Amino acid sequence: MMLKAIAKYKALVFAAMLTMILQVGAALWQPSYMKNILSVMADTSLTTAGRIDKISNYGVALIVIAVVGLIGSILNTITAAKISQVVTADLRERTFRKIQTFSYADVEKFNSANLVVRMTNDMNQIQMLLMMVFQVLIRVPLLFVGAFILSIITLPQLWWIIVIMIVLIVIITGLSMRSMGPHFGAFQALMDKINSIARDNLRGARVVKSFVQEKNQTEKFDKESDELLKHNLAVGYTFSTMIPAFTIVSQLAIFAAIMLISTFVTKSPSVAQDQLGGIMSFIQYMMQIMFAIIMGGMMSMFASRGFVSMGRIREVLDAKPSMEFDTTTDENLDGSIEFDHVSFKYPNDENMMLKDINFKINQGQMVGIVGATGAGKSTLAQLIPRLFDPTEGSVKVGGKDIRHVSQGTLRNTISIVLQKAILFSGTIAGNLKQGKRDATSKDMDRAAKIAQAAEFIDQLPERYNAEVEERGNNFSGGQKQRLSITRGVIKNPKILILDDSTSALDARSEKLVQDAFNNELQGTTTIVIAQKISSVVHADKILVLDEGRLVATGTHNELVESSDVYREIYDTQKAKED
Structure with a gap:
């Protein structure tokens, strides 16, 4: 060396x-x-x-x-x-x-x-x-x-x-x-x-x-x-x-x-x-x-x-990376997703976090994922952009096993907004360009409006050149989440994963973000992981996880009738609201 x-x-x-x-x-x-x-x-x-x-x-x-x-x-x-x-x-x-x-x-x-x-x-x-x-x-x-x-x-x-x-x-x-x-x-x-x-x-x-x-x-x-x-x-x-x-x-x-x-x-x-x-x-x-x-x-x-x-x-x-990407030329994939008998456990962990998961999502669908804390929702979401590889089974995007596509293909196809909003020191523009390197002011304006971040960015004298302190400490939790969503949607991805990324938003802002998604991202496959069922009640499909297993799939009305786990979560949240 x-x-x-x-x-x-x-x-x-x-x-x-x-x-x-x-x-x-x-x-x-x-x-x-x-x-x-x-x-x-x-x-x-x-x-x-x-x-x-x-x-x-x-x-x-x-x-x-x-x-x-x-x-x-x-x-x-x-x-x-x-x-x-x-x-x-x-x-x-x-x-x-x-x-x-x-x-x-x-x-x-x-x-x-x-x-x-x-x-x-x-x-x-x-x-x-x-x-x-x-x-x-x-x-x-x-x-x-x-x-x-x-x-x-x-x-x-x-x-x-x-x-x-x-x-x-x-x-x-x-x-x-x-x-x-x-x-x-x-x-x-x-x-x-x-x-x-x-x-x-x-x-x-x-x-x-x-x-x-x-x-x-x-x-x-x-x-x-x-x-x-x-x-x-x-x-x-x-x-x-x-x-x-x-x-x-x-x-x-x-x-x-x-x-x-x-x-x-x-x-x-x-x-x-x-x-x-x-x-x-x-x-x-x-x-x-x-x-x-x-x-x-x-x-x-x-x-x-x-x-x-x-x-x-x-x-x-x-150290040999535990995950290697295919070196083929980048290609265009559609926004369909398939989990084929997927099981997963974290390194050095004896128990499976996800167990024999099977489902399909068509391009353009909005899919919600709900379940109790520790059910494996975030873990499932992180398998789609290949942040981890499944222990068993395969994950397919656009009909192709993600282990056989290039890293550039995955990153161009999928955006993920993590549960914890992480901003890097620098400027707002610098953070947004992590989502799209050649993003223009027009791209930033469009993404900021979708994420409802424009309302506070426009009030800053420097706008996109405004300083972001270490870990974004000069912004509130809701502002950081909206900036994180802006970074996720700026490249107009085929698949957008929102991992409980609106938890710090008030009900009005969350509703505006959801409406913007429905209007501006109609061709995008949107996966919403949420603690609140109200965030996914209008989804085309809802996946219900319980202790690492997919126990039910359907719309809100179907699950209220057919799934005990979903109905229990729904009734509990409804009682709290009442």
């Missing part, structure tokens, strides 16, 4: 590696010049002028090397940042496009809050990982190997100090990583929970305030936040002991090297000049070796979070 994403930017990758080599080369070259400077200072055979001349030449060389290293470092940071940004942006877009192919069942499987965290927090972790790869991963092995070889060349008799220091630092790093690894693994799961709690609390702010649940919500959030804090503190405590441990090991190595060199100088004054000049370079190389190991360990620890995030993104990208 990651290699494929990075492969698009080969030039940037090459530039990052080249600039890193320049940076490491400059870092390794500098200590050798320091050795030369110290050797010149210790050389008693040189005159003062000669000594100053040589030191000046070495100083100029050091400045040039430092400038080259600085330029390499700056360019490497720029290229690494660009790689991490563009690759993460591509990955984020791929993930979002993949999510758009998911069915309702797939989204419920991952959980919407979880998917949001994957596209935000997990993407940030991947971005940090890429930045470290091109700033540190290439640098660490080059710096370690180069400094190790040059340190031994500088003072070969002290090779064993380097080896002992490396072993101790590797042991400390390994123990630290082992301690922190489980905590990094827990971070993302806790972030999912915290995000979910915050989202539910903000979305349900009115419920929280109405039932005085602020304390309970705070306690729930604090519990997960404290758990995250515990893991963060554990990592922090490990860091607080790891860095001093590295410092102690390096200082002991430096102390041992200086003590041994002083011993060598005392025993063999003839070699004192070379060894005194080399001790500074040797110490610098030791620091570079320690730095390389520490950076490698640190990168491994932080990379563990990045790899966890990569795994979570890979789960999304590799």
